């Protein structure tokens with residue numbers, strides 16, 4: 001059952017992740033990874049299910065999540081794609097870990 005409260009909770013989390021104060025760690029996740037622009041032509045060979053904050057926001061706005069769990073699945077997919085593709089010592093990997101920590105804190109509230 002699509003509860004309003006679950007939807008509001010997910011909306012609140014996205015509102016947090018989009019905050020300007022998190023821009024330095026959230027920017028790699030704002031939009032779909034563009035392998036041409038980023039010069040990473042093998043990205044779609046490695047990452048079979050791309051996911052980003054704009055797509056998550058679009059799905060939320062279009063009521064495409066049946067529950068909060070489906071929303072969390074896409075959030076975790078976005079971060080795990082980042083950890084799969086980027087080396088642990090890379091700036092973007094560290095951005096993912098920092099942003100996921102903010103997500104986890106809000107998600108557990």
Ligand SMILES: Cc1ccc(Nc2c(-c3ccc(O)cc3)nc3c(C)cccn23)cc1
Pocket residue numbers: 027028029033038039040081082083085086092
């Ligand atoms: C040569 C090279 C190496 C690493 C990257 N990573 C990266 C990613 C990225 C995000 C999520 C993801 O699942 C994969 C990649 N986003 C960026 C951005 C926005 C700027 C610079 C680097 N970025 C780009 C180019």
